Structures are given as C-alpha cells and as structure tokens.
Amino acid sequence: xxxxxxxxxxxxxxxxxxKINVIRTCLSERQAxxxxxxxxxxxxxxxxxxxxxxxxxxxxxxTFEEELAADRAVIDFxxxxxxxxxxxxxxxxxxxxxxxxxxxxxxxxxxxxxxxxDVVAETQKGVFTDSSSARYTLRAVCRDLNRVADxxxxxxxxxxxxxxSVDWRFPDDPxxxxxxVAKALVRAxxxxxxxxxALGVAIRGVISAQAHPSHGGPAARPLASGANVRQVAMSTxxxxxxxxxxxxxxxxxxxxxxxxxxxxx
Numbered sequence: 001x002x003x004x005x006x007x008x009x010x011x012x013x014x015x016x017x018x019k020i021n022v023i024r025t026c027l028s029e030r031q032a033x034x035x036x037x038x039x040x041x042x043x044x045x046x047x048x049x050x051x052x053x054x055x056x057x058x059x060x061x062x063t064f065e066e067e068l069a070a071d072r073a074v075i076d077f078x079x080x081x082x083x084x085x086x087x088x089x090x091x092x093x094x095x096x097x098x099x100x101x102x103x104x105x106x107x108x109x110x111x112x113x114x115x116x117x118d119v120v121a122e123t124q125k126g127v128f129t130d131s132s133s134a135r136y137t138l139r140a141v142c143r144d145l146n147r148v149a150d151x152x153x154x155x156x157x158x159x160x161x162x163x164x165s166v167d168w169r170f171p172d173d174p175x176x177x178x179x180x181v182a183k184a185l186v187r188a189x190x191x192x193x194x195x196x197x198a199l200g201v202a203i204r205g206v207i208s209a210q211a212h213p214s215h216g217g218p219a220a221r222p223l224a225s226g227a228n229v230r231q232v233a234m235s236t237x238x239x240x241x242x243x244x245x246x247x248x249x250x251x252x253x254x255x256x257x258x259x260x261x262x263x264x265x
Contacts, residue, residue: 055207055259055260056201056259056260056261057207057257057258057259057260058192058195058196058199058257058258058260059255059256059257059258060188060191060192060195060254060255060256060257060258061188061253061254061255062184062185062187062188062191062253062254062256063184063187063214063251063252063253063254064180064183064184064187064251064252064254065214065249065250065251066180066249066250066251067247067248067249067250068170068171068176068247068248068249068250069170069246069247070145070168070169070170070246070247070248071143071145071169071170071171072141072142072143072145072168072169073141073142073145073148073166073167073168073169074139074140074141074142074166074167074168074169075139075140075141075142075148075151075152075155075163075165075166075167076117076137076138076139076163076164076165076166076167077100077137077138077139077140077155077156077161077162077163077164078135078136078137078161078162078163078164079094079096079097079100079135079136079137079138079160079161080096080133080135080136080160080161081094081095081096081097081133081134081135081136081160082095082096082133083095083132083133083134084119084121084132084133084134085097085119085134086119087116088116090116090119090136091114091116094134094136096136096158096160096161097116097136097138099158100138100155100158100161101114101138103154103155103157103158104140104151104154104155106154107142107147107150107151107154107155108144108147109140109141109142109151113140113141113142113143114138114139114140114141115138115139116136116137116138116139117137117138117139118136118137119134119135119136119137120134120135121133121134122134122135137164140155145246148166152166168246170248170250176250177213177252180213180250180251180252181211181212181213181252181254183252184211184251184252184253184254185209185211185254185256187254188209188254188255188256189256192256192258196258196260199260200263201260201261201262201263202260202261202262202263203258203259203260204258204259204260204261205258205259206256206257206258206259207257207258207259208256208257209254209255209256209257210254210255210256211252211253211254211255212252212253213250213251213252214250214251214252214253215248215249215250
C-alpha cells in the first residue's frame with residue numbers, strides 16, 4: 001500500500017520543474033506589463049488635442065524671382081608712376097596718380113569714391129631709393145552708370161594709365177530681401193488656396209513655414225581688362241552696353257505646411 005500511495009501522488013517536483021514554473025510566472029507578468037504600457041500609450045495619444053496629433057496637411061513650395069539692376073560700377077585703373085608714394089600721399093604727390101584723380105573728378109565722381117588700392121615699388125637690383133618708380137592701383141566708384149563710358153575715356157587718356165577692370169555692383173539693402181521673402185510667402189498662400197479648392201478641403205491654419213532670400217544667376221560679369229575695353233570706352237556709351245550684363249537674378253523661396261480639414265467643419 002505505501003507503494004501505491006507514492007505512485008498516485010506522482011513524482012515530487014525537482015529543481016528543473018521549479019525553474020520552469022518561475023520562468024512562466026515572469027513571462028506572464030512581463031506580458032501583462034507590456035499590455036498595460038501599450039494601453040496607456042494609446043490612451044495618451046487619443047486624449048491629446050488635435051493640434052498635437054498628426055494632422056491632415058498639404059505642403060506648398062513657392063519661389064519669387066526678379067531681375068535686379070546694378071546701381072554702381074567699381075572701376076580699377078593701373079597707373080605707372082615715376083616716383084614712389086604710399087597712402088594718401090600718393091593721391092596728392094604722385095603726379096601720375098593726381099592727374100587721373102583730377103580727370104575722374106571732372107567726370108562727376110566724388111573724391112570720397114576715389115581710393116588707392118595698392119602700390120608696388122619697382123626697384124633695380126633690390127635697392128629702394130627715393131627715385132624708385134611704382135605701379136599704383138586706383139579705384140573709382142561710378143554711381144551714375146550712364147557716365148561709365150566717359151569715366152573710362154577721361155581716366156585712360158594719359159599713356160601711363162590702363163584700365164584693369166569694371167565690376168557692376170548691386171543694391172544690398174536687407175530690406176529688399178525682406179520684401180522678396182514676403183512676396184514668396186504670398187505666392188505660397190495663393191497656391192495653397194488653389195490646391196485646397198481643387199481638393200475640396202479648407203485651410204485650417206499653418207503648421208510650419210520656412211522662407212529665405214536667394215541670389216541666382218547670371219551674376220553680373222566684369223568687363224574684361226586691357227586694350228579692348230579701352231577701345232570700347234573710346235566708342236559710344238551704347239557700344240559699351242553690348243555684351244555687358246548689368247542685371248542679376250534675385251528672389252526668395254518659401255515652404256509652408258498648411259493644416260486642412262473638411263469645408264463644412
């Protein structure tokens with residue numbers, strides 16, 4: 001009889017069986033925890049206001065572009081001088097430089113717009129003396145573009161003066177960039193309205209907006225330097241305009257995300 005009782009009771013749980021039971025318990029508890037966390041996450045997202053949930057939206061990109069005309073010309077001249085002077089003294093005491101400065105002023109260029117950009121002394125055998133010659137780079141800013149040809153003619157009349165370059169410059173007031181950004185955003189609004197009407201929805205607000213000015217090409221290219229430019233300058237102002245780009249493309253780009261919804265909402 002004792003043997004029969006032992007058989008009915010079955011084998012007593014061993015170490016392996018205990019470990020299995022512990023693992024099952026842990027897995028069951030972990031599953032319950034994961035299910036609870038998932039339920040909380042769903043509930044939290046559902047309870048959020050509509051503005052914090054992923055909305056229905058349309059994204060619009062718009063560009064505004066226009067041509068900007070140059071408002072001044074920066075002209076560099078190379079002058080061969082028989083004596084060496086530096087700084088402001090060169091403008092007053094170097095005869096060749098003074099001659100060009102006077103010619104520029106006669107064309108209407110203000111003295112404040114005439115500057116000495118560089119001086120290179122020319123020495124013999126590395127010895128610098130008071131009689132050393134020099135090469136001067138003189139810059140003039142012409143703010144009346146209709147007089148550029150006259151400026152080139154008058155300044156390069158002396159044999160010791162040659163034209164180095166003419167570079168067109170453009171207005172750089174930040175307020176102009178702000179105006180172009182505003183125009184790009186206006187275009188984005190118009191395009192969004194057209195898209196919403198075609199889709200049969202209504203614009204409910206702006207989710208995000210980005211806009212920045214842009215400066216594209218073709219950029220103004222300087223006149224080539226050398227005898228050819230001088231020959232053009234000796235011609236008429238109409239001839240000077242041939243092959244010269246005096247405008248550049250500028251604009252702004254905008255990217256706006258709009259929230260949309262039913263029209264009857």
